[in-house]
Amino acid sequence: MATIVLNSFVIRHPVGGVLSNNLQFLTGLERLGHEVYLLEKAGYEQSCFDPELRVSGDDCSCGFRRIGDLLGRHGLTGRWGFVSADDTYHGLTRQQVDDVWARTDLFIDRGLHRSWDDEAAEVPITVLMDPDPGFRQVKLANDLDRGRAVPHYDAYYTYGHNIGTPRSSAPTAGVTWRPLFHPIDTALYEPTINPASDAPCTTVMNWSPLENVTYGGVTYGMKDVQFPAFADLAALVDLPMEIAVDGRNIPAEDLRERGWSVVAALEVASSYDDYHAYLAGSLAEFSVVKEVYSGMNVGWFSDRSAAYLAHGRPVIVQHNGICHHLPTGEGLFEVHTVDEAADAIDQVRAEPERHALAARRIAEQYLDTDVVLRRFLNELGLSESNNSGGGR
Numbered sequence: 001m002a003t004i005v006l007n008s009f010v011i012r013h014p015v016g017g018v019l020s021n022n023l024q025f026l027t028g029l030e031r032l033g034h035e036v037y038l039l040e041k042a043g044y045e046q047s048c049f050d051p052e053l054r055v056s057g058d059d060c061s062c063g064f065r066r067i068g069d070l071l072g073r074h075g076l077t078g079r080w081g082f083v084s085a086d087d088t089y090h091g092l093t094r095q096q097v098d099d100v101w102a103r104t105d106l107f108i109d110r111g112l113h114r115s116w117d118d119e120a121a122e123v124p125i126t127v128l129m130d131p132d133p134g135f136r137q138v139k140l141a142n143d144l145d146r147g148r149a150v151p152h153y154d155a156y157y158t159y160g161h162n163i164g165t166p167r168s169s170a171p172t173a174g175v176t177w178r179p180l181f182h183p184i185d186t187a188l189y190e191p192t193i194n195p196a197s198d199a200p201c202t203t204v205m206n207w208s209p210l211e212n213v214t215y216g217g218v219t220y221g222m223k224d225v226q227f228p229a230f231a232d233l234a235a236l237v238d239l240p241m242e243i244a245v246d247g248r249n250i251p252a253e254d255l256r257e258r259g260w261s262v263v264a265a266l267e268v269a270s271s272y273d274d275y276h277a278y279l280a281g282s283l284a285e286f287s288v289v290k291e292v293y294s295g296m297n298v299g300w301f302s303d304r305s306a307a308y309l310a311h312g313r314p315v316i317v318q319h320n321g322i323c324h325h326l327p328t329g330e331g332l333f334e335v336h337t338v339d340e341a342a343d344a345i346d347q348v349r350a351e352p353e354r355h356a357l358a359a360r361r362i363a364e365q366y367l368d369t370d371v372v373l374r375r376f377l378n379e380l381g382l383s384e385s386n387n388s389g390g391g392r
Contacts (some may be wrong), residue, residue: 002105002382004029004036005123007113011040011063011082013049015266016275017204019070021303023272025108027074027185028369032377036076037092037100038067041115042085051270058085067091070272074188106382112136114151125380128153130177133160133170133300134292138215140173150175155380161325162299168321170296171215178379179325182303183372184310184363191312191360192280193353199283200240200261201316201345204269204304207247213292220292224249226318227288229338234259236342239283239349244268279307284314284348284355286341293320301326301367309363312356316344326366331358 006029010022022038029036042048048060060082067080068091081092081100089097097119107120110129120126128151130136136158140150150173161179162168208222224247234241235258242261252262269275279285285308293300299321308315309332316333323334333344348355365371377383 002034002377003100003103004034004106004108005100005104005116005120006036006038006108006110007116008038008040008110009113010038011060011067011080012042012047014063014066015049015051016269016272016278017304019066019272020275020307021182022110023070023074023188024183024185024303024369025110025373026071026076026079027188028183028373029377030076031185031187031369032373034377034382036079038071038080039092039097039100039116040081041083041113043113043115045085047085051266054266060084060090064090066271106377106380109153112151125155125382126153127155127157127380129180130156130158130160132210132290133158133163133298134220134290134296135210135213137163137170137173137175137177138213138220138292140175141171141215142213144173157376159302160293160298160300162297162321167324168297168299169216170292170298179299180376181301181325181367181372182306183369184303184306184367185369186310186360186364186367189276189280189307189310191310191356193312193356195283195313195352195356196281198240199281200242201237201284201286202242202244202278202282203285203287204244204265204275204278205247205287206265207245207250209247210290218295220290220295222290223288225291226294230286230288230318230341231255231258231260233286233338233341233345236338237345237349239345241286244278276307276311279304279313280311282308282313283352284308284316284345286316286345288318289320294318297321299325306363306367309359309367312360314348314355314359316341316348326362331355331360331362 050062082090101119107123107126157180158177163177208224212221244265246265301322305315319336335341
């Protein structure tokens, strides 16, 4: 058994999708027989978002409640710790956190937070987990051009399966990137094989969450510059099309005039339970991708789409090269144009059970935590039969 520390941005932003994608790692690693902890630092003042009050500040009590409840429901009570901006420890005490670090075998940094650099310095294996393929590599490459070194980790993983291959134009910043699907613990979810007759096609998204990036003279944006190519989709299909969206400058009225239902993501998917209920109650997911994903053909597949598949909900996603790594055409469709998207939705409507079963099958065979995380640990030399268990 290995002791594994996961660092993320979840207690500071405890909304449904973020809670869900972190839970998959925690339950998945625990299910493989390891002792796993979520450790997080505020890092800076005003870093805590409260989705109930919809304010940001230094008070992370909403995050404490939500992560404590969620982990407790899944047999992980006492497996989280948070350090506030004023250096106050929550969840695990300072001594307990120190004790965890003293025996940690693997540190996973989900997003180059670097808030635990000192504590992780003597951990045998450190891993950077890149959640935004293309964006991360461009920023690191641009930093290199400015004379800034790439932060050191023992291994670098990305959700972009084409990164570092001829299929993608994304830079590597001199790093060997290993591909990883975002895992989904399918044991946690019962698939919905026969959705309601009026179930909408949905997604949960942020309109423009990150700053644009420029590489090689080309500027890449967010979903806000991708969605217009599919804005007429709602008028081409005979079923409700809905986006649960947050972010800046959302053209909600224009989208509604084009036939879309537009709801606030925080209204329908703020909590972990609401988020999964929303996904499970959909006919399917339709989603565009960030411009850098398609522009650099990174081969990305989201944790949200993995959750749709686990619920037995088919996924129609904008093309960015994932078809080389997951089976498409049944339960999962990768589309270039609005007409292709409309055709895929029509196929799902015509044979909902067939595509529901295929969706769940993809989740189980390719994305399940047992498949993804077992391979991940084996690549790092931390298989069940070869764990150091000794930390430092």
